[in-house]
Amino acid sequence: MSGLVLNNVTKQFGAFTAVDKVQLAVPHGTFVCLLGPSGCGKTTLLRMIAGLEDPTAGAILLDGTDITGVPTHKRNLGMVFQSLALFPHLSVGENIAYPLRIRGAPREEQKKRVDELLALIHLPGYGDRPVSKLSGGQRQRVAIARALALSPKIFLLDEPLSALDAKLREAMQVELRQLQQKLGITTIVVTHDQREAMTMADTVVVMNGGHIRQAASPIEIYRKPADTFVADFIGSTNLIETEADNTGAATIFGHRVTGLSLPAGARTATISVRPEDVHLTAPGNGAIDGTVTFVRDLGGTIETFVEAGGQQIIAVSTPRERPDVVAGQAVGIALSPEVCVVLKQ
Amino acid sequence: MKREPPQSIADYGPLFFPAGMLLIFFVVPFGTMIAVSFFQRQEGGFYTPAFVFTNYERFLSAFFGGVLGFSLILAVTVAICCVVLALPFTYLLSTLSRRLQVIWLVGLLSVLSLSEVIIGFAWSTLLSRTAGLSNLLVKVGLLDQPVALFPSFGAVLTGMVYQALPYTVLVLYPAIVRLDPTLMEAARTLGSSPIRAFFNVLVPALRNTIMATLIMVFIFALGSYLLPQILGRPQHWTLSVLITDQAIYQSNMPFAAAMAVFLVLVTLGLVALTLLIGRKGEKA
Numbered sequence A: 001m002s003g004l005v006l007n008n009v010t011k012q013f014g015a016f017t018a019v020d021k022v023q024l025a026v027p028h029g030t031f032v033c034l035l036g037p038s039g040c041g042k043t044t045l046l047r048m049i050a051g052l053e054d055p056t057a058g059a060i061l062l063d064g065t066d067i068t069g070v071p072t073h074k075r076n077l078g079m080v081f082q083s084l085a086l087f088p089h090l091s092v093g094e095n096i097a098y099p100l101r102i103r104g105a106p107r108e109e110q111k112k113r114v115d116e117l118l119a120l121i122h123l124p125g126y127g128d129r130p131v132s133k134l135s136g137g138q139r140q141r142v143a144i145a146r147a148l149a150l151s152p153k154i155f156l157l158d159e160p161l162s163a164l165d166a167k168l169r170e171a172m173q174v175e176l177r178q179l180q181q182k183l184g185i186t187t188i189v190v191t192h193d194q195r196e197a198m199t200m201a202d203t204v205v206v207m208n209g210g211h212i213r214q215a216a217s218p219i220e221i222y223r224k225p226a227d228t229f230v231a232d233f234i235g236s237t238n239l240i241e242t243e244a245d246n247t248g249a250a251t252i253f254g255h256r257v258t259g260l261s262l263p264a265g266a267r268t269a270t271i272s273v274r275p276e277d278v279h280l281t282a283p284g285n286g287a288i289d290g291t292v293t294f295v296r297d298l299g300g301t302i303e304t305f306v307e308a309g310g311q312q313i314i315a316v317s318t319p320r321e322r323p324d325v326v327a328g329q330a331v332g333i334a335l336s337p338e339v340c341v342v343l344k345q
Numbered sequence B: 001m002k003r004e005p006p007q008s009i010a011d012y013g014p015l016f017f018p019a020g021m022l023l024i025f026f027v028v029p030f031g032t033m034i035a036v037s038f039f040q041r042q043e044g045g046f047y048t049p050a051f052v053f054t055n056y057e058r059f060l061s062a063f064f065g066g067v068l069g070f071s072l073i074l075a076v077t078v079a080i081c082c083v084v085l086a087l088p089f090t091y092l093l094s095t096l097s098r099r100l101q102v103i104w105l106v107g108l109l110s111v112l113s114l115s116e117v118i119i120g121f122a123w124s125t126l127l128s129r130t131a132g133l134s135n136l137l138v139k140v141g142l143l144d145q146p147v148a149l150f151p152s153f154g155a156v157l158t159g160m161v162y163q164a165l166p167y168t169v170l171v172l173y174p175a176i177v178r179l180d181p182t183l184m185e186a187a188r189t190l191g192s193s194p195i196r197a198f199f200n201v202l203v204p205a206l207r208n209t210i211m212a213t214l215i216m217v218f219i220f221a222l223g224s225y226l227l228p229q230i231l232g233r234p235q236h237w238t239l240s241v242l243i244t245d246q247a248i249y250q251s252n253m254p255f256a257a258a259m260a261v262f263l264v265l266v267t268l269g270l271v272a273l274t275l276l277i278g279r280k281g282e283k284a
Helices: A042-050 A092-102 A107-120 A136-148 A166-183 A194-200 A218-223 A228-233 B009-036 B054-059 B062-095 B098-112 B116-126 B133-140 B153-178 B182-189 B194-205 B207-222 B226-231 B239-249 B253-283
Strands: A004-013 A016-026 A031-035 A057-062 A077-080 A154-158 A186-191 A203-208 A211-216 A238-244 A250-252 A268-273 A279-281 A288-297 A302-308 A311-317 A330-334
Touching (some): A004 A042, A031 A042, A031 A166, A031 A194, A042 A077, A042 A154, A077 B182, A107 A136, A186 A194, A194 A218, A203 A218, A211 A218, A228 A268, A302 A330, B054 B253, B062 B239, B062 B253, B116 B153, B153 B226, B207 B253, B239 B253
Parallel strands (some): A031 A186, A154 A186
Antiparallel strands (some): A004 A016, A279 A330, A288 A302, A288 A330, A302 A311
8 A cells, every 4th residue: 555554563672572563554645643651662663664773573664665674864754853963063054955965966956945945944044054053943943844855755753842842832733734734745753742643643643562552533532542541641531430230231330321331241341531521410310429529710621520439530611611519519420421432441 | 050250369279279280390391491492502411501593403404304294294194094993983882882882991991001112012023024913914825925014104103003092082982972873863864874974974073073183193193202113214213202312312402302392383383273274164
């Protein structure tokens, strides 16, 4: 198939398995975020795609061709490093022209392409400046332009925005996504920031312990997390244990939830309910009984902490639908079956 | 941390001791040497205070000029050889595991513990006809009969490079280790083979360090006077050999002092010139 395919890719460092039998297909033109906590193997996976690490087992295919043994400099890819790795002895223009110079492109062509790229990253006329005189965000753009200079098939970025301050990072996320859509380039970004992944990606690949836990669109990852790790890692959630009663219906803290069914044969399961899907009502009426322990009013959102069944459940609401509760008050928790996601064990 | 400039004389306190040591053990002897270089030599090894230029005049002959020229060329060659050998070596060393790096560095340091005399005689044995490396080449079949590879210019160069190489590596090592390793990786992702990346990323990024190392090895090699005598013919003797000869065997202190002063001035001039060229290159 066309695009990048990872087939059972495994990387071991001594006895430690950093990446374990990863299967992933990235069609051309998509934006993929590898998301996970530090040490989950996402950077190692990216470095294997770049050819900077050799997989212990498995194959990497680009448009059906096995590129596992192809050295980095022959893979036709662009990569932005966490440190940016701009060459300190070269000016902005020379940095961007470096891959063209290596290919022996004529001078006029180099200059034309550099001007094009400087316009693309909104830094026209910066070609002669030394790299050391740029701000963090400008360096970031130069590193992106340099990686794109040869119009590579695959664009890789390793924690590209982590050195920027929060405000600039948010702006660059949008900019990077717009740039990718404009160029239609296959892009793979490593990040530990879920906001970044949600903002930019077509497909979010959540990794932990060297495994892919779930690969899906951001909204699906959020709405339908596959397992407890994904549900907990993406956004905040309430993880609630459910049990089947003698009739086979699912119950939460002894209350039967009509319409919710557990996987066939399972006696217990964990479900994930997003805090904004938890509705507080008056106690009784078939709702789960709880007691408000704390109300955190943040202005834009209100978080209500409710103690129910020996567990803390958080409900988030907007000021318009503000629940009129105070700490110590008895409330009911209404869960509709469609907001309860049954997680894989 | 913000550093404030010293406010009172007491703030300069920590400098007094090193400044005093430098004054007593460097400035004063050097001043004495400059003074002696203008003294009048007496037959029989003594000299009397005077202010004459005869010592400098004698130096300005074709013979001493030639020796000075040879000394400078030898030192420059040693410096270039050392950096050319040490740069790839140190880079590869920096890519090894910590443990292997330590083993190599300890090995290099142990070379530094060898005295110049031992290095000289070891190489003279290795390059000799009777017991030297050429016997191995005969065994392998590359040579018909063993040859003496010393005394020769090559032998002097080999000995001096061997002696200066550990210093070169030790000076380059910190700078190379501190260099961001992703620079080389970035060059590879941009289509540069590792060898090309070495020349068009690593070398230019280390430009100032390489410059400083060249100057250090150059000055180090300029002072060598034992190895040229052990491994070379008289035409391979450096100015340092002649200074020793004048000072110790000919008992001509004023002339030896004059040559030493001249050598220092020429060296300083060359270093200044190198730095000037280096700075110009940076602006361009």
